[in-house]
Amino acid sequence: MDVWGNMSSLTVLNLTDNQLEGDITNSFSELCSLRSLGLSNNNLSGEFPKFVQILSKCSQKQLEGLYLSNNRVSGKIPESIGQISSLTELSLYGNQLTGRIPASIGQMQLLTRLSLYGNRLSGRILESMGQMSNLVYINLGKNSLEGVIFETHFSKLSKLKYLDLSSNSLVLNFHSDWVPPFQLSVIILRSCKMGPYFPQWLQTQKNYSSLDISNTTISDIIPSWFWGLSRTAVLINLSHNQIRGTFPSSTMEFAYSPKLNFSWNQLEGPIPSFLSKSSSLDLSYNKLSGFISFLCGIKASNLTLLDLTSNHVSGELPDCWTHLENLVFLGLCGNGFFGKIPTTLGNLYSLETLKFKHNRFVGELPSSLMNCKHLKVIDAAENQLSGLIPGWLGFELPKLVILILRSNRFYGRIPLQLCNLTHVHILDLSINISGTMPKCLSNLTALVDKRHSILTITHHYASDFGNGILSESYDDAATLIWKGIMSEYKSTLGLVKSFHLSSNQLTGEIPKEIIHLGGLVSLNLSRNHLIGQINPDIGKLELLQSLDLSRNQIDGRIPTSLFQIYGLGDLDLSNNNLSGNIPMGSQLQNFDPSAFAENPLLCGLPLQRMCDQEKEKGSVQQTGLGNQDHE
Numbered sequence: 001m002d003v004w005g006n007m008s009s010l011t012v013l014n015l016t017d018n019q020l021e022g023d024i025t026n027s028f029s030e031l032c033s034l035r036s037l038g039l040s041n042n043n044l045s046g047e048f049p050k051f052v053q054i055l056s057k058c059s060q061k062q063l064e065g066l067y068l069s070n071n072r073v074s075g076k077i078p079e080s081i082g083q084i085s086s087l088t089e090l091s092l093y094g095n096q097l098t099g100r101i102p103a104s105i106g107q108m109q110l111l112t113r114l115s116l117y118g119n120r121l122s123g124r125i126l127e128s129m130g131q132m133s134n135l136v137y138i139n140l141g142k143n144s145l146e147g148v149i150f151e152t153h154f155s156k157l158s159k160l161k162y163l164d165l166s167s168n169s170l171v172l173n174f175h176s177d178w179v180p181p182f183q184l185s186v187i188i189l190r191s192c193k194m195g196p197y198f199p200q201w202l203q204t205q206k207n208y209s210s211l212d213i214s215n216t217t218i219s220d221i222i223p224s225w226f227w228g229l230s231r232t233a234v235l236i237n238l239s240h241n242q243i244r245g246t247f248p249s250s251t252m253e254f255a256y257s258p259k260l261n262f263s264w265n266q267l268e269g270p271i272p273s274f275l276s277k278s279s280s281l282d283l284s285y286n287k288l289s290g291f292i293s294f295l296c297g298i299k300a301s302n303l304t305l306l307d308l309t310s311n312h313v314s315g316e317l318p319d320c321w322t323h324l325e326n327l328v329f330l331g332l333c334g335n336g337f338f339g340k341i342p343t344t345l346g347n348l349y350s351l352e353t354l355k356f357k358h359n360r361f362v363g364e365l366p367s368s369l370m371n372c373k374h375l376k377v378i379d380a381a382e383n384q385l386s387g388l389i390p391g392w393l394g395f396e397l398p399k400l401v402i403l404i405l406r407s408n409r410f411y412g413r414i415p416l417q418l419c420n421l422t423h424v425h426i427l428d429l430s431i432n433i434s435g436t437m438p439k440c441l442s443n444l445t446a447l448v449d450k451r452h453s454i455l456t457i458t459h460h461y462a463s464d465f466g467n468g469i470l471s472e473s474y475d476d477a478a479t480l481i482w483k484g485i486m487s488e489y490k491s492t493l494g495l496v497k498s499f500h501l502s503s504n505q506l507t508g509e510i511p512k513e514i515i516h517l518g519g520l521v522s523l524n525l526s527r528n529h530l531i532g533q534i535n536p537d538i539g540k541l542e543l544l545q546s547l548d549l550s551r552n553q554i555d556g557r558i559p560t561s562l563f564q565i566y567g568l569g570d571l572d573l574s575n576n577n578l579s580g581n582i583p584m585g586s587q588l589q590n591f592d593p594s595a596f597a598e599n600p601l602l603c604g605l606p607l608q609r610m611c612d613q614e615k616e617k618g619s620v621q622q623t624g625l626g627n628q629d630h631e
Contacts, residue, residue, distance in 0.1 A: 113137040360384055367390065
């Protein structure tokens with residue numbers, strides 16, 4: 001039964017943003033009078049070719065708008081789509097379409113909007129698209145398209161305003177004196193090959209609001225004309241290139257508060273004050289120097305993100321943070337900052353991420369930070385901070401997900417208040433403290449939870465661009481010591497649940513409560529003075545991938561419950577007082593002998609020290625999984 005049988009004269013059907021499911025192939029066969037069909041943001045499946053064939057058989061071609069974005073439609077786009085010559089808007093982004101862009105699309109001379117973003121399309125972009133003189137919007141990003149884009153691809157596109165060719169394998173080959181026929185508002189060419197020279201044709205684009213030419217193999221100096229064209233921009237992304245030189249010393253005014261990203265280049269010199277007008281400023285991984293006094297101007301009041309990571313900026317932090325009440329992210333890692341952390345940082349009431357690792361800050365963490373109730377990330381590693389680790393971190397900052405205080409000069413015990421950090425995924429207090437480990441570890445409920453976490457730790461916030469409020473987000477990253485190597489995690493950061501207390505002066509036994517942290521992926525208690533035995537139920541930490549208990553005074557046998565940790569890829573139990581034979585019949589024999597070295601009473605494979613069978617008489621034969629050792 002055709003549910004549309006009584007609607008043969010229907011001209012507009014909009015079912016966008018619903019929970020529709022099923023195969024679209026056999027639907028809408030009687031709706032030849034349709035002018036607009038909206039099915040975006042559903043769960044529809046089926047092959048697109050059959051669907052097009054049904055529509056193309058209509059004797060009168062009246063369909064002007066076809067919207068199928070964000071579904072699960074598959075198959076190739078058929079050549080017969082060109083027969084729907086009445087189409088002005090075709091939106092198919094966010095599906096599972098494969099194959100080439102059909103040549104017949106070039107025949108659709110009425111088409112104004114073409115959106116194929118986020119599919120699995122391959123092959124080349126045909127030059128015939130350059131003859132579609134009515135096109136205003138082209139979005140072909142995030143596919144597997146390849147080949148060279150020439151000037152002929154745009155020869156008659158005088159109306160074009162929006163161009164997105166990003167995240168493909170495209171090479172843009174334009175003459176240096178090419179004057180495009182269009183004036184673009186949005187230019188998104190991320191990960192296209194454009195270099196090595198800065199693209200001269202951009203000089204002709206007088207009115208763009210968004211420009212993303214990141215990761216485009218540019219190895220050049222930013223030309224002076226670029227800044228004059230950037231005054232009306234709301235987004236500029238030149239990151240992940242090899243751009244050299246300095247920012248202009250002359251002052252300029254942005255019409256709005258743009259989002260600026262110049263990270264991962266080779267820019268040098270001081271940071272000019274006019275950049276403080278931006279709403280988001282990412283200058284990380286460059287060679288910038290000087291001071292950050294530019295922040296003290298009232299123009300910086302719109303900043304929501306400031307990232308200066310890995311530059312050569314130095315000096316004491318200015319005590320002028322009061323007017324930066326909108327700041328959500330502050331990254332100062334890997335510079336030459338020194339002195340005390342100013343108390344006015346506590347006025348950053350919107351702050352969610354605070355990173356100042358690898359500098360030379362001294363003194364205590366200012367108690368004013370307890371006013372930053374939204375803080376989720378604090379990375380203060382590798383400084384010269386001192387005093388007691390403050391207990392208010394646990395009481396006043398309950399949203400903390402990452403707390404890294406590694407390699408400072410803190411002293412004293414781990415405050416029991418830190419057990420109130422129920423959301424913490426990463427807790428690293430290495431190379432700092434003394435005393436015994438707290439027994440309230442089971443209160444760290446995020447580390448107890450064995451359920452899979454989201455891949456990323458994403459923060460959402462709003463930015464004022466002067467012409468409206470836009471919703472923004474960023475994915476956090478953290479640098480962790482993993483398997484003895486310093487690594488940065490971002491796209492999988494949410495999965496890395498770790499508890500690191502290595503290289504401290506910790507004494508006493510490992511509290512039995514440690515086995516409640518079943519969500520842990522990495523546990524490092526090495527280089528302390530811990531005694532006692534390894535908990536026989538350590539196998540309950542079944543998600544562990546890395547376990548380091550080396551360089552302590554732990555004795556007793558290695559529990560056979562380690563068999564239960566199937567994903568354990570990194571193990572170090574060396575330099576302890578472990579005894580007996582290493583449990584046989586498990587992955588323990590696959591580890592390097594160094595994982596068990598310097599335990600004089602330990603024997604068995606993979607060590608070369610074989611066990612004395614006579615002395616082992618009376619010991620329980622270790623064969624089954626989960627059997628416990630007996631003295």
